[in-house]
Amino acid sequence: SKDLKGAMETLIEQKRQKLSTVEKLDEHMDFASQLIFAQNRGDLTAENVNQCVLEMMIAAPDTLSVTLFFMLILIAEHPTVEEEMMREIETVVGKQELHS
Numbered sequence: 612s613k614d615l616k617g618a619m620e621t622l623i624e625q626k627r628q629k630l631s632t633v634e635k636l637d638e639h640m641d642f643a644s645q646l647i648f649a650q651n652r653g654d655l656t657a658e659n660v661n662q663c664v665l666e667m668m669i670a671a672p673d674t675l676s677v678t679l680f681f682m683l684i685l686i687a688e689h690p691t692v693e694e695e696m697m698r699e700i701e702t703v704v705g706k707q708e709l710h711s
Contacts, residue, residue, distance in 0.1 A: 619665050623647070642667065 626643050630636070636644075646663055649655040655663075686693050 615665070616661065619661050619668070623660060623664060 623643065627647050630644055630647060643664055646655060646660045650657060650660050686696065
């Protein structure tokens with residue numbers, strides 16, 4: 612836990628340094644950037660920022676996997692939806708080979 616917290620602080624500091632040197636901020640405005648700017652304004656403490664980023668890093672894979680699982684179940688239960696999705700994929704991708 613202590614190692615993870617230290618790693619998170621290091622990553623946030625690296626992000627803070629990057630934000631201070633970029634020319635166009637809008638290209639780098641993500642969740643972590645918004646938190647850093649909220650801290651700069653005094654809306655959040657450094658601990659708040661660290662905790663938010665840590666929770667997003669830990670929670671995201673779990674919630675994503677559950678969401679994908681239920682999405683796949685719903686698609687399997689509705690073959691017409693699956694067919695429509697496949698048609699749209701073929702329209703957008705064409706005959707190109709898909710890569711992961």
